[in-house]
Amino acid sequence: MGLTCFVPLLLLSFIAGCAARPIYPLPSKLDGKRQPLQTSRPFNIAHRGSNGELPEETAAAYMRAIEEGTDFIETDILSSKDGVLICHHDVILDNTTDIAKHKEFENRRKTYEVQGVNMTGFFVVDFTMKELKKLGATQRYSFRDQQYNGKFPIITFEEFISIALDAPRVVGIYPEIKNPVFINQHVKWSDGKKFEDKFVEILKKYGYGGPYMSKQWLKQPLFIQSFAPTSLVYTSKLIDSPKVFLIDDITVLTEDTNQSYSEITSDAYLDYIKDYVVGIGPWKDTIVPVVNNYLQTPTDLVARAHARDLQVHPYTYRNENSFLHFNFHQDPYQEYDYWLNKIGVDGLFTDFTGSLHTFQELTSPQSKDQGDDNGRASKLLHKIAAMISSYGKV
Ligand SMILES: *[C@@H]1O[C@H](CO)[C@@H](O)[C@H](O)[C@H]1NC(C)=O
Ligand SMILES: *[C@@H]1O[C@H](CO)[C@@H](O)[C@H](O)[C@H]1NC(C)=O
Ligand SMILES: *[C@@H]1O[C@H](CO)[C@@H](O)[C@H](O)[C@H]1NC(C)=O
Numbered sequence: 001m002g003l004t005c006f007v008p009l010l011l012l013s014f015i016a017g018c019a020a021r022p023i024y025p026l027p028s029k030l031d032g033k034r035q036p037l038q039t040s041r042p043f044n045i046a047h048r049g050s051n052g053e054l055p056e057e058t059a060a061a062y063m064r065a066i067e068e069g070t071d072f073i074e075t076d077i078l079s080s081k082d083g084v085l086i087c088h089h090d091v092i093l094d095n096t097t098d099i100a101k102h103k104e105f106e107n108r109r110k111t112y113e114v115q116g117v118n119m120t121g122f123f124v125v126d127f128t129m130k131e132l133k134k135l136g137a138t139q140r141y142s143f144r145d146q147q148y149n150g151k152f153p154i155i156t157f158e159e160f161i162s163i164a165l166d167a168p169r170v171v172g173i174y175p176e177i178k179n180p181v182f183i184n185q186h187v188k189w190s191d192g193k194k195f196e197d198k199f200v201e202i203l204k205k206y207g208y209g210g211p212y213m214s215k216q217w218l219k220q221p222l223f224i225q226s227f228a229p230t231s232l233v234y235t236s237k238l239i240d241s242p243k244v245f246l247i248d249d250i251t252v253l254t255e256d257t258n259q260s261y262s263e264i265t266s267d268a269y270l271d272y273i274k275d276y277v278v279g280i281g282p283w284k285d286t287i288v289p290v291v292n293n294y295l296q297t298p299t300d301l302v303a304r305a306h307a308r309d310l311q312v313h314p315y316t317y318r319n320e321n322s323f324l325h326f327n328f329h330q331d332p333y334q335e336y337d338y339w340l341n342k343i344g345v346d347g348l349f350t351d352f353t354g355s356l357h358t359f360q361e362l363t364s365p366q367s368k369d370q371g372d373d374n375g376r377a378s379k380l381l382h383k384i385a386a387m388i389s390s391y392g393k394v
Helices: 002-018 059-067 103-108 157-166 178-184 197-205 214-219 230-238 267-273 301-307 332-343 353-363 374-391
Strands: 042-048 072-080 085-087 109-112 117-121 173-179 224-226 244-248 280-281 347-350
Touching: 002 280, 042 059, 042 353, 059 072, 059 157, 072 157, 072 197, 085 157, 157 173, 157 197, 173 197, 173 230, 178 197, 197 267, 197 347, 197 353, 224 230, 230 244, 267 353, 280 301, 332 353, 347 353
Parallel strands: 042 072, 042 347, 072 173, 173 224, 224 244, 244 280
Antiparallel strands: 072 085, 109 117
16 A cells, blocks of 8 residues: 555656657657557547538548548548549538529539439539539538538548648548449540549559458558449459448348348348448448337347458548437437447447547547557556566565
């Protein structure tokens, strides 16, 4: 008892003694390494950047997400008319840009069939990259902060990648091959390549590749995601990076193979797709069905995926009361607790990456072996403390 009380005092003198020379790894040993991706707890995936706070899929939203501690920045890849891959979720520009204010484009409104439904609006595939850059991104939801509307442009896939690569620590990317059937119908590349080819070309250009947890992957972490199984199977021939099969609501058929929810979540289908993907990304309300805004009994989808060594990354977690099921008492932390600790998922797509980060830091702080300077320093101090107390016992 007496001894342990002395240790902190002794430690204090060590800290003071070391104050002039903080314990940092030698620069010559760093080998250009940044703080690595945390791999000790489920992944925090910043859905369209920190879009709860800033207009989705903009540089500002991604940079905020990195600042707030995300593991991965997530994006949806579509193409401009002239074949430039861009970050934008909807095939139309109406709901998330200020296109309505651009009178020069007012005659561009069209109706196209998208996944079996006629949709009318300003389609990204009818605008060149130069034209798209004239637009400003806007908040999708009226109850979120509107003050940044129109202030940030749409960014390209390459600009998105450079945000991740320039981050002060290792930040992964999680791009979706979005609406590939529609994009391949409307956009043609001069070299006869497909959307998926262009998508992979860009990833490779920036050094992405390597299986899950390989050295190359840990340096530039990447998950490729799609709702279209044929795109995942096709890209698996082009790049060995881990892929995640997204699963839509139970009423939606796959856009390419026209399969139902029950087909693509069957044991037989999971056995098939597991050769191509490391995980599935289901809509969370299909894993735990909801009636009258209350959770019902969870399905066995997570257990069946895990039995096949498939990760489960459900979407989308949102802080606002209007999205939280009543069981969570209007408390987003309770929702995270439920999904992380009761359901046991491997990653979460969230609109509020900062909240998830804070929750995870409170409940399962990053392992101190993760390589940050503070971690190393405190580990060393713990060793010194252990040495001192063992001397004390002698
Ligand atoms: C755009 O917003 C309208 C009105 O809220 C909605 O009905 C429509 O489904 C949205 N379109 C897309 C592509 O999200
Ligand atoms: C979409 O509109 C076109 C032209 O009006 C029509 O021929 C087609 O059947 C419609 N498709 C759907 C799915 O409603
Ligand atoms: C897709 O499947 C549904 C239901 O099985 C069927 O009604 C529809 O005609 C199919 N669509 C296509 C394009 O094959």
